Amino acid sequence: MRMKRIMLVCSAGMSTSLLVQKMEKAAQIDGIEADIFAVSASEADGKLSDAEKPVDVLMLGPQVRFMKAQFEGKVAGKNIPVAVIDMKDYGMMNGERVLQTAIQLIEEK
Numbered sequence: 800m801r802m803k804r805i806m807l808v809c810s811a812g813m814s815t816s817l818l819v820q821k822m823e824k825a826a827q828i829d830g831i832e833a834d835i836f837a838v839s840a841s842e843a844d845g846k847l848s849d850a851e852k853p854v855d856v857l858m859l860g861p862q863v864r865f866m867k868a869q870f871e872g873k874v875a876g877k878n879i880p881v882a883v884i885d886m887k888d889y890g891m892m893n894g895e896r897v898l899q900t901a902i903q904l905i906e907e908k
Contacts, residue, residue: 804853805901806846807837807884808870809860818884821894822901829895831902840866847873854879855905858897861886880904 805822807815815837826833838846840863847854857870857879864883871881882904888896 802832802834803902803905804855805833805835805898806843806854806857807835807860808840808843808857808863808866809837810862811839814862815860818889818892818894818897821892822898823894825895825898829898831898833898833901835898843870844873847877847879853877856901856908857881858901859883861889878908880908 807819809815819835819837822835823833826835834852836846843857846852847857857874859867859870859881861884867881867883874881882900884897885900887893888900
């Protein structure tokens with residue numbers, strides 16, 4: 800099973816970095832090989848176009864949920880699910896729940 804690449808997008812890439820750490824810890828505990836990273840909305844395009852490291856799922860922080868349709872358009876035809884991180888899970892920095900949501904989205908695609 801190849802490593803899962805989970806990209807989190809927020810307005811500046813800062814607030815999600817703590818969530819990335821919590822998700823990485825959860826992945827380690829669950830034995831899931833995942834490359835989890837956070838980028839700002841402006842950096843996202845570059846990461847999405849990197850053919851060397853394809854993104855498996857794109858998760859938006861609640862503060863950029865208004866960009867969901869825009870990102871869905873950018874990944875159309877690439878088989879990359881786009882979802883908004885649950886506001887409660889985001890607020891509580893629940894890395895385990897956000898990770899499980901990401902894995903579920905990858906498995907359903």
